[in-house]
Amino acid sequence: MDLAPLRDLGLTDGEIKVYLATLELGSATKGPIVERAGVASSKVYELLDKLVQKGLVSQVVRSGVRHYESAPPDRLLDYAEEKRLAVESQQAAVKKLIPQLEIARSLAGMGSETQVFKGMEGGRTAFGDILRTLKKGDEYAVIGISRFEPAFERFVVHFHEDRASRGIRCTVIVNELARDVGERLAKNPLTKVAYVGADLFTPVVFIVYKDKTLISISLDQVFIQVRSANLAQGLNAYARHLLSIAKK
Numbered sequence: 219m220d221l222a223p224l225r226d227l228g229l230t231d232g233e234i235k236v237y238l239a240t241l242e243l244g245s246a247t248k249g250p251i252v253e254r255a256g257v258a259s260s261k262v263y264e265l266l267d268k269l270v271q272k273g274l275v276s277q278v279v280r281s282g283v284r285h286y287e288s289a290p291p292d293r294l295l296d297y298a299e300e301k302r303l304a305v306e307s308q309q310a311a312v313k314k315l316i317p318q319l320e321i322a323r324s325l326a327g328m329g330s331e332t333q334v335f336k337g338m339e340g341g342r343t344a345f346g347d348i349l350r351t352l353k354k355g356d357e358y359a360v361i362g363i364s365r366f367e368p369a370f371e372r373f374v375v376h377f378h379e380d381r382a383s384r385g386i387r388c389t390v391i392v393n394e395l396a397r398d399v400g401e402r403l404a405k406n407p408l409t410k411v412a413y414v415g416a417d418l419f420t421p422v423v424f425i426v427y428k429d430k431t432l433i434s435i436s437l438d439q440v441f442i443q444v445r446s447a448n449l450a451q452g453l454n455a456y457a458r459h460l461l462s463i464a465k466k
Contacts (some may be wrong), residue, residue, distance in 0.1 A: 227298055229272075232257050236265045240275050240288035247285055272297055317456040331445035338373070341434075344441040345377055348427050354385030358427035359457045362420045363400065364393040370436045375402055382406040391460050393419055412464035426453045 224234050232255075239255035240246065251266070252259050266286055269275035274293060278285050335344040352358060366374060381388060387408045392400035394416045404411040425432040431449050433442040 224294075227294065227301065230265075232261060232265050233269055236262065237269055237274055237288060240269075240286050241291070245278075245285045245287040247283055251286060317452075317459040320452040320455050333443045335441040335443070337439050338369070341370070341373065341436070341439065341441050344432055344434075344443055345373075347430070347443065348425065348432065349381060349384065349386070351428055351430065352384075352386045355387070356427075357387035357389065358425065359454060360388060360390045361424040361426070361453065361457050361460065362393070362418075363390060363423055364396050364419050364421060366396075366399065366436055370439075371399060374399075378403050378406050378409065382408045389457070389461070391457060391464060395419060412461055414460055414464050418460075424453050426450050426457065 221234055224237075225231075229237070235255040235257055236251060239251045243250055243254055246254075248259070248262055248266075252262050255262070257265065266275060266277070270277055270286075274289050274297065276287050276289060278287070333344075335341060348358070378388065385408065387410075389410045389412070390400065390403055392403075392411055392413050394413050397413060400411045400413060403409055421435065421437055423434040423436065425434060427450075429445060429447040429450050431444045431446065431453060433444065435441070
């Protein structure tokens, strides 16, 4: 019998021997299984427990003695399907994680071109660089708008009015918790707004323009400007991922 398909399912040689023994014996206790499988007596319960967890062997206690019996062979098909679905789930989880890992990887290349601005005056200076850097027809992305203090919200709304009047396009990804802010921004021309779920809440906003990123922590009135093509590239990839799952 070619046992390679069982190995491909992830069964060890010991598990295969014990599984085949239960198939051949029907309901049996430890002793006969050890003798038929040719495995160490000290290992057989461990191997049986693993097969029980996989649903390939069942266990019942009769008169205080454990008896084991193999599941029908077509249970192997169900087990193979469960493993396939588990792999697909792992792939989906990794795919979702990749954009965040790209950002982490990009941070390694940030270099020393980083400036920190504090307070509202610092914020005006930092945001002013966006308008100085971009020209009419250029486009940039804003990722993660959630909630602002009222004064900063007014500043942001006015900034976007100014930005749109200069012919600069902007894609804004807004948390559902701040839909009212998104709706105000969407009234500006050259502005595309998309919404992500409340579970993606973050107090930090990433503004990505050319090879620069402005990290806005508005609740603390701290604004960090980073000049890094790697970081900008990673965040733009993350923005594209969010747009693919966002509500327009």
